[in-house]
Each structure stands twice: as structure tokens, then as C-alpha cells.
Amino acid sequence: MFTILKKEIRSFVKDRRAVMLGILMPIILISVFSLAFGGINSKENRKNPLLICDEDKSATSMKVITGLDSVKSLDLATTTTDSALHLIKSGKYPAALIFHKGFGDSVNQIKHLPWEMKYDASQSVQMGMMQQYLAQSLFGNVGKIMTERMVMRNAQKQFAGMDSLSMMMATIQMKKNLDASSKGMDDLQQNIMKMQSSPIEKETDNQGIVQAVAGTAVMMLMFSLTAMGGRILEEKENGTLKRLLYSPLTSTQILSGKMICAILYATVQLLIMFSFSSLVFGLVLIPKILAVLVVILSTAFACSGFGMFLAAVVKSREQLQSLSTLAILSMSVIGGSMVPSFLMPSWMQSVGHVSINYWSIQAFFDIFWRQIPITDPIYLEKVGVLLVFGAVLSTIAFRLFKKNVTSMA
Amino acid sequence: MIEVKNITKNYGKTQAVRGISFSIKDGECYGLLGPNGAGKSTTINMLSMLFPPNSGQITINGTDASNANAAVKQIMGIVPQEIALYDKFTAWENILFWGSIYGIKGKQLHDKAEELLKWVGLFDRRKEKINSYSGGMKRRINIACALLHSPKVVLLDEPTVGVDPQSRNLIFELIQQLNKEGMTIIYTTHYMEEAEKLCNRIAIMDNGQIVAQGTLDELKQQSAVTDMIVVDFTQAPDEKLLAEKLKSEISVFENSLTMLSSDSKKDLTRVVTTCTDAGFEINRIDIQKGNLESVFLKMTGKQLRD
Numbered sequence: 023m024f025t026i027l028k029k030e031i032r033s034f035v036k037d038r039r040a041v042m043l044g045i046l047m048p049i050i051l052i053s054v055f056s057l058a059f060g061g062i063n064s065k066e067n068r069k070n071p072l073l074i075c076d077e078d079k080s081a082t083s084m085k086v087i088t089g090l091d092s093v094k095s096l097d098l099a100t101t102t103t104d105s106a107l108h109l110i111k112s113g114k115y116p117a118a119l120i121f122h123k124g125f126g127d128s129v130n131q132i133k134h135l136p137w138e139m140k141y142d143a144s145q146s147v148q149m150g151m152m153q154q155y156l157a158q159s160l161f162g163n164v165g166k167i168m169t170e171r172m173v174m175r176n177a178q179k180q181f182a183g184m185d186s187l188s189m190m191m192a193t194i195q196m197k198k199n200l201d202a203s204s205k206g207m208d209d210l211q212q213n214i215m216k217m218q219s220s221p222i223e224k225e226t227d228n229q230g231i232v233q234a235v236a237g238t239a240v241m242m243l244m245f246s247l248t249a250m251g252g253r254i255l256e257e258k259e260n261g262t263l264k265r266l267l268y269s270p271l272t273s274t275q276i277l278s279g280k281m282i283c284a285i286l287y288a289t290v291q292l293l294i295m296f297s298f299s300s301l302v303f304g305l306v307l308i309p310k311i312l313a314v315l316v317v318i319l320s321t322a323f324a325c326s327g328f329g330m331f332l333a334a335v336v337k338s339r340e341q342l343q344s345l346s347t348l349a350i351l352s353m354s355v356i357g358g359s360m361v362p363s364f365l366m367p368s369w370m371q372s373v374g375h376v377s378i379n380y381w382s383i384q385a386f387f388d389i390f391w392r393q394i395p396i397t398d399p400i401y402l403e404k405v406g407v408l409l410v411f412g413a414v415l416s417t418i419a420f421r422l423f424k425k426n427v428t429s430m431a
Numbered sequence: 432m433i434e435v436k437n438i439t440k441n442y443g444k445t446q447a448v449r450g451i452s453f454s455i456k457d458g459e460c461y462g463l464l465g466p467n468g469a470g471k472s473t474t475i476n477m478l479s480m481l482f483p484p485n486s487g488q489i490t491i492n493g494t495d496a497s498n499a500n501a502a503v504k505q506i507m508g509i510v511p512q513e514i515a516l517y518d519k520f521t522a523w524e525n526i527l528f529w530g531s532i533y534g535i536k537g538k539q540l541h542d543k544a545e546e547l548l549k550w551v552g553l554f555d556r557r558k559e560k561i562n563s564y565s566g567g568m569k570r571r572i573n574i575a576c577a578l579l580h581s582p583k584v585v586l587l588d589e590p591t592v593g594v595d596p597q598s599r600n601l602i603f604e605l606i607q608q609l610n611k612e613g614m615t616i617i618y619t620t621h622y623m624e625e626a627e628k629l630c631n632r633i634a635i636m637d638n639g640q641i642v643a644q645g646t647l648d649e650l651k652q653q654s655a656v657t658d659m660i661v662v663d664f665t666q667a668p669d670e671k672l673l674a675e676k677l678k679s680e681i682s683v684f685e686n687s688l689t690m691l692s693s694d695s696k697k698d699l700t701r702v703v704t705t706c707t708d709a710g711f712e713i714n715r716i717d718i719q720k721g722n723l724e725s726v727f728l729k730m731t732g733k734q735l736r737d
Contacts, residue, residue: 260513260514260515260518261511261512261513261514261515262515262516262517264481264511264513264515265509265511265515265529265576266532267481268479268480268481268504268507268509268511269504269529269532269533270500270501270504270505270532270533270534271532272501
């Protein structure tokens with residue numbers, strides 16, 4: 023028994039890369055998960071980006087914006103309305119608060135306020151959280167100004183003819199009465215200060231389903247394709263790869279055949295997943311099938327390149343198993359497959375851009391949530407990034423294969 | 432048919448093949464004999480264009496192999512040392528696949544596959560998956576898969592490793608039949624009897640070099656070997672001590688001593704006396720006529736099984 027034990031330990035320790043991955047993998051995964059999920063609870067780390075469009079540019083609108091700027095959980099950026107809508111549409115910002123012309127005057131005249139919130143339809147969950155932060159500051163600041171104006175206006179009507187000292191005392195009392203009256207404040211908030219809040223595109227599909235389908239599909243696809251990449255190592259081990267290389271086929275032809283097979287497999291797997299989601303969960307697929315197919319093919323290409331790349335980097339199937347688990351789980355966490363990106367700290371969201379998952383999920387959001395047409399550069403950019411991922415990873419994989427695997431065969 | 436001039440191959444700092452040269456005539460069966468690590472498989476891999484030599488030149492069928500990779504591969508059939516078959520495929524599926532990568536299609540492929548499966552005696556079991564086959568059966572399919580495109584040259588890299596004697600004899604018959612049909616064969620092995628039985632000419636390889644080559648008779652002449660005295664002891668003898676006392680070329684492997692002799696009758700008495708005096712109890716003595724094993728021992732100073 024001890025002889026077997028010694029042999030097992032020795033053979034395990036001899037594969038240094040596998041040992042390193044075995045130890046490093048849980049450490050790295052714990053770090054990635056902690057950083058991603060830590061962002062949810064840590065208010066200091068997580069700031070909600072919000073675009074501000076001040077079309078009014080009045081003293082009142084500026085005062086309200088200054089008030090918002092002091093809210094720690096918000097990260098404000100000022101821009102024009104057109105630019106804001108573009109940034110939201112492209113998924114770079116979740117929302118914009120627009121102060122239309124006449125905002126200051128409406129506050130002074132206690133009329134319905136011309137302000138509105140535009141947000142990314144794919145981030146409605148985040149909007150719910152953000153509106154809580156906004157309500158406190160906005161209704162505090164704007165409500166205070168409007169209350170004062172309302173009291174002053176009423177006082178001038180009711181106490182006309184009084185001396186200024188008496189009028190001031192009566193006004194203070196009136197303000198106290200209004201502050202104490204929740205009905206008065208509710209009325210102010212629910213009617214006059216009511217903000218129009220709408221997504222920039224029509225919401226059609228449940229965000230949770232799109233997130234779940236796209237996130238899970240891409241992650242599972244990576245596992246499948248890494249296993250397919252592992253078959254090259256299997257072929258190396260059982261000698262069939264060497265036999266293939268003995269034949270008139272070139273190594274590029276052999277690898278291309280395997281790559282195309284991986285892409286086909288990936289395409290079929292993704293199509294089945296989306297069709298299932300359409301049938302069972304009501305994901306609206308048919309009207310968007312062309313756009314979906316384009317993303318599926320580009321995702322399949324990127325993931326196939328990823329699978330081939332991992333298989334080319336390692337020297338044994340044990341190494342592949344460890345490295346692929348580490349790489350796929352890390353990419354899935356930072357890319358938003360496991361937890362929506364917007365729930366992560368902003369720096370973590372930026373890191374997520376290096377993952378295939380992020381671009382694929384965002385492209386599916388473009389189709390199902392943002393309702394972006396197939397010709398829109400915002401959508402095409404994501405498809406392009408996926409294709410670049412596939413091209414770069416498969417090129418590196420091919421070169422490494424020629425260098426490593428074929429020489430070892 | 433094949434002309435190899437001074438080829439070398441390095442793996443990092445290790446020189447696996449150190450400037451070997453040989454030529455093989457059309458229809459010849461040429462053996463590369465040597466222990467594991469002698470450089471036989473590396474030589475086969477260079478001949479089969481798996482990788483080029485670091486230096487030197489290989490000419491196959493009048494063509495410089497480095498300039499006509501695909502054309503040369505098309506006339507070569509390689510039987511690798513490993514059983515390079517797809518376990519989950521049937522024998523029929525394997526045969527068809529390996530034939531198709533050489534560009535054979537349709538009826539031609541099916542006819543050839545049937546012919547070869549009958550030739551290796553496995554046509555009736557063609558629909559069974561390879562993983563249900565015995566080692567010997569897999570080896571036969573392994574050979575058949577290399578012959579679908581009717582190559583002019585067949586390279587067999589230790590094709591009998593791990594097979595039972597009956598299957599081995601069957602494989603010998605297949606190879607001899609191929610050779611009779613005019614196919615040029617390059618056969619690597621570390622079994623002396625295989626090389627003796629199958630090959631017209633043999634190159635003895637050791638440490639990446641060809642230490643001698645020729646027909647068996649030529650090799651015997653080159654090494655001036657006549658007989659070999661083999662002594663089995665009840666326990667392992669001291670090689671250094673016996674070498675000093677016998678003042679002859681000896682080799683010890685486990686409990687056995689082998690000594691080359693040009694006059695075995697005279698040397699036999701000396702060997703028995705010396706060993707007994709040295710305190711080693713003799714179990715059995717055998718005098719063997721000069722053969723490839725004695726040539727190998729003479730040429731390399733070691734037994735092939737060392």
C-alpha cells in the first residue's frame with residue numbers, strides 16, 4: 023500500500039505544472055470570487071456610474087447636481103443628452119439623469135419638473151439600486167427648494183398686507199406645518215417632482231433569462247471546447263496524432279479540421295441552448311435569429327480558439343484539466359457569466375473586458391434587451407471583439423501546436 | 432530507393448542521431464537493430480518526414496525529401512511503434528479513415544480495405560471496435576492501416592512489441608509477403624531473431640550511430656566473431672573480477688555471462704576453471720555459433736538487452 027502511495031505521490035509531484043496549478047488554482051479562484059462578490063457589499067468600493075445632462079444650466083439645476091455629486095455611492099459624469107444616450111446604448115453607462123430646459127423655472131414655479139431618467143434596459147436591476155441612492159439626494163435637495171418656494175408663495179398670498187416681521191414668523195410656522203405633514207410632502211414627490219424613468223429601448227425579454235442563458239451557455243461551451251482541445255493531447259498520447267503527421271496532411275490541415283469541428287460543435291450547442299430557452303422560458307428568438315446566429319458563430323469561434331489555446335499551452339491532460347478550470351471559472355466570474363457585471367466594482371468590470379464571456383453576454387444583451395439592430399456599430403463592435411479573440415487565440419494555438427505538440431508526437 | 436547521407440538530429444543538448452549514412456535498394460528489407468534509445472525511431476521519424484534532420488540529406492525515390500514532403504509521404508507507409516488506432520472505432524472505420532487521409536475514396540477504398548482486412552485475417556471481425564481486439568489483432572490492423580495507399584516503402588517501427596509468439600509469427604509472414612511482392616521495407620527492432628529472420632541487410636545502431644551494417648555474414652566477418660560462450664550462474668557474478676581474470680570481452684546480464692570466442696573449445700575450459708576458482712557456481716553452459724547477438728556484443732561491447 024505504501025509503495026503505491028509513494029508511487030502516486032512521486033508521479034504527481036513530477037508534473038510540476040500540475041502541482042503548481044493544483045495549489046494556485048484554488049487561491050486564484052478564491053481571490054477572483056472574493057473581489058467580484060466583495061463589490062456587492064462594499065459601498066466604498068462600488069460606485070454607480072451616472073451620466074448627468076444639464077440642458078437647463080440654471081442655478082437650481084447646478085445646485086441639485088452639486089448635491090448629487092456629494093453622494094458617495096454615485097460616480098457622476100457630465101455630458102450632452104445625445105452623447106449620454108449613445109453611451110447607454112453601447113453599454114458603457116447604465117443610466118443618465120436629464121435636466122431638461124425649464125427645470126429651474128419649474129422648481130421656482132412649483133410646476134411639474136421636466137427631468138427624466140434614461141437607462142440601459144439590460145441593467146434594470148442596477149437601476150433599482152441606483153434610484154434608492156438618487157431618491158434620497160434628489161428629493162432632499164429639490165424638495166427643500168420647492169417647499170421653500172411653495173411656502174413663500176402661499177405666505178405672500180395669505181398674509182398680504184402684514185408687516186415683514188409678522189409675515190416671516192407666519193411663514194416659518196407654515197413651513198413647519200408643511201414639513202410635519204407627510205401628505206404635503208408625498209403630494210410634492212408623487213405629483214410635481216415625479217420623474218419619468220424609462221429604458222432607452224423597449225424591454226421585451228426578461229433580463230434574468232438573457233443573463234442566465236447567455237452566461238451559462240458561454241461558460242459551459244468553454245468547458246466543452248476545452249475538452250475537445252484535450253482530445254488532441256489524447257491523440258498525442260495514443261500515437262494517432264503522430265500517425266496523422268506521417269500522412270501527407272500538414273499540421274495546419276489537421277488542426278484546422280479539429281478547429282472547424284469545435285466551431286460546429288459550439289454552434290450546435292449554443293443553438294440548442296437558445297432554442298430550449300425560447301421554448302421553455304419564452305426567450306423571443308425568431309425575430310432576432312440572424313443577429314443571434316452571428317453572435318453564436320463569433321462566440322463559437324472565440325471559444326474554440328480558447329479551447330485550442332489551452333490545449334496548446336499545456337503538456338498533459340492533467341495540466342489541461344487544472345488550467346481550464348482555473349481559466350474558465352475566472353473568465354466566467356469577471357465576464358459576468360456567474361454574477362451580472364454591474365454588481366461588481368467598476369475596476370472589476372473593466373477587467374472583465376479581457377474575457378470572452380463579457381463580450382458574448384453583452385452582445386446577447388444588445389440583441390435581446392437593447393434591441394440594437396444588426397448593422398449598429400455598437401453590436402458589431404462586440405462581434406468584432408469576439409472574432410479578434412478567436413483569431414488571436416487560434417493563431418497562437420496553431421503556432422504552439424506546431425512547436426510543442428508536433429515535436430512531441 | 433533510399434539514400435541517407437550523414438544525417439543528425441538533436442533534442443536540445445542531446446544528440447539522438449550522430450551522422451548516420453546508409454542506402455536501401457528497391458525491394459530490400461533493411462533492418463535497424465539497436466537497444467532502446469539507440470536512435471532507431473528518430474531515424475524512422477526523419478525518414479517519414481515527421482521532422483527534418485538538423486544536417487545531412489535524405490533522398491527517397493530520387494527526390495530530395497526536404498523539397499518534396501507531401502510527394503514523399505504519399506509513397507511511404509508507416510507502421511508506428513504505438514497502436515495508433517481509434518479505440519472507439521471499428522476496424523472497418525479505422526481502415527477507411529486512415530485510407531481516406533491518403534486521398535483514397537469510394538469503391539477503391541472499400542475494395543482495398545476489404546482486401547487488407549482479409550489479408551490480416553480480420554475481415555470477419557471488421558465490425559468490432561478496436562478496444563475489443565487482442566494486442567496481436569490490433570498490431571495487424573495497425574499494419575493494414577499503413578498499406579491502404581499501396582506505398583512503395585513501408586517503415587515498420589518495432590511492430591511486434593507486446594504481442595504473443597503466435598501473433599508475432601503471423602506478422603513476420605505478412606512482412607515477408609510484402610517484401611516478396613516487391614515492397615521496400617525498413618524494419619526497426621531490438622530483437623535479434625527478428626532482424627536475422629526478416630532483413631536482407633542490417634544496420635546495428637548504438638548511441639545514435641551505425642556501428643556496422645551489411646548482411647549477417649558481412650557483419651560476422653566485420654566483427655571477426657565465430658562463437659559465443661554463455662554461462663548461467665546460480666547468482667550474479669562480479670563482472671569486473673571475471674573480466675580481469677578471463678582477459679576477454681565479456682558481458683554480464685543478471686546471472687548470465689557472455690564471452691566472445693574465436694576458439695570456443697579451448698576457451699570453454701578456461702572459462703569454467705576461472706569462474707569456479709572465483710567462487711561462482713555454474714548452473715548451465717552453452718556454446719552458440721556466431722550470430723547477430725555475438726556481432727552486436729562485439730561491435731558495441733554490450734548485450735542488446737542491457
